[in-house]
Amino acid sequence: MTASSRHFVLAAGGTGGHLTPAFALAHELERRGHHVALITDERGAAIPGKPDFLTAHVLPAGRFGKNPLHWIKGISAVLKGRGMAKRLYETFAPSAVIGFGGYPALPALLAAQSSGVPTVIHEQNAVLGRVNRLMAGRVDAIATAYPDVDRLDAKHEGKVHLVGNPVRPGVLALRDEPFPTFTEEGLFRVLVTGGSQGARVLSEIVPDGLAMLPMALRSRLQITQQCRPEDLERVRTKYAEYGIAAELGTYFEDMAARLADAHLFIGRAGASTIAELTAVGRPAILIPLPIATDDHQSANVREMVKAGGARAIKQPMSTVADLDSAGFSDKANADRAKQSDTLQRLAKDVSRQIQAMAQRPETLANAAHAAWNCGRPKAASDLADLVEGFGGADMMDVIRVGENNARGASQGAEVGQGASS
Template sequence: MVPAAALAAELAARGHHVALVSDERGVRFPGLFDDVQTHVLPAGRFTGGPIGWAKAARKMIAGRSMAIELYRGFKPAAVVGFGGYPAFPALAAAFHCKLPTIIHEQNAVLGRVNRLVAGKVSAIATSYAGVERLKPDHEPKVRLIGNPVRQSVLDLRDRPYPELDEDGIFRVLVTGGSQGASILSDVVPDGLALLPVHFRRRLQVTHQARIEDIDEVRAKYAAHQIPAEIATYLPDLPERLAWAHVVIARAGASTIAELTAAGRPAILVPLPGATDDHQTANAREITQAGGARTIPQHLFTATELAKQMQKLGLDTLALANAARCARSVGRPDAARDLADLVERIDQPSLFNPDAPARLQVVA
């Protein structure tokens, strides 16, 4: 939803009329689409065996019919899908109405819905130079765009990496994404406690945790005498990112995009159950560039975390270099470039000042 919102903001700034089509979950993200016209369509996940598949199919068919009716009044110049089952009915309706279509793939592995529609869309925008599961015959319509991030994160690119001297406070941000991650809550406090005393005493931690984990996490940090702020949600995450010397996180697409936009070194623990192991693929570019260290979850122990933290944190020059390496693989113009691609899909609309294009974001 974050890259969809970033595209919507860029298109609206250019004078286009943008609408969001998603399911009930998608339209509820706080603060992302407050000024955007929204439409809720039914969509289902094809899980749960034959009965679940039948229910999902009925929802998809109903959603497609509703989207076709919506297009008759809205008359979109283009439909942009951001993957996931909620995008499928609106894209299927766009194919029926012969509308220009674009899909954006946030991950380094083409997602299931995007794989399903890739052969029919007008263009495929990717976030990584190498994306697995793309067929060779799709290559002519692939464009490397990057993953759009919020302007508040993009603004961090103009701020220097926070200075760190040998006796200064070392700030650590721990985040498992929008839902937290229990493995980080289980391992990180104990891992930081294994650091040498002179390093541990400099730590200041902000840790986003699941609500069911928060009391235990708070107790662990207190027992280890490590100053830590624990929260289930960080509304000021961009500012926390600006403040951090190292980030310990999952390897979701938006997390990687924000780390590389801001230029922050990271220790990444990809979610092992992610579809097609896409989080491991997401982490590859920043890790190979030297901006992150990736630890598979089955190897993510307190001892291993302490070892990697010492390699990153005890050499201030190496740490600053890792920040530069993370920044080097960022694609800060992703929202602009994706908006350019959308406009080129319906070129005549650019030259009609009396009728700005009505562009639809499907997420």
């Protein structure tokens, strides 16, 4: 450690969407010689990918639903968590506490403010999350992943910094690799995933949509698709009936390599997914999860769609309850029968969008480059620069924060490299 090393606390809810950027920042801060600790819940402490050097402190985190009767229990948990965090800060003495959203971040941020510790929040989505909305007026800086963030009050604009959404080093390393060669005769490799647990709607509509493609395109398909365990055999049977080459699995450890080989991605629109697609430069057909909080996945796709790097398909809310449930009840089966027309329309939309993007090799390559131009590859380092500016004794740190206070000062698309072929 150097004489200028400091302590930082990262606080994040127990989901991959919150923790992935927290882990990326931890790596960057540790590389710069700082000590880093993590505050999360039990679920977050068990998520794969946590750096070995990062000590996790599990705090109670109250949840606040629509029922006011549950708020008393939630408030009690937050107060207990705040007290535990304050005791941690007495010994760890952080220069700043950085919240990444989710309820476990709330007591950590409240404890920091009552202890006089600077605070920063990072928003991964294009809609400010509930905890970040609650804390936006009280923190010292707000880091965002998108230039336009819904539910972010304009009065906070002076402390907003566009940094992007940090991605895994293995994915970021692919940014300067060219888009895989795509010709009118060669293989057409499509990667289909629905997040960490898959998405039943993709198992329902993607095989049917691919089967609707013209034979000249369909015969060249090579599909890699993530499915839920209960969907595997049904989807495998569909692809066999359609004569489409497909590799299916519930989890792929080498997802970065598969993304590198893919000509087209089909899947959900979570913040980490969008960040990885734009970091690598892969065109996509995105189907936002309709029940995502504040419909944030629909907001996440806007920048990429506007740039020409993706097409978005809206999934009707009526298809969610049964398709994304864990099993098939009699009622769910009846509902699915009624929804067959809706699913067919979604499958046709998938087919139409694929044909629009892959009708000529240059069309798909141009979409890949448009996606690449939306990437913010310096997200981890820019976020580290931001948080280093708080609580430092070195006057140069104070000067540097002042100079970097403009929104996205060190960001912007790099040109002349990457996805264009």
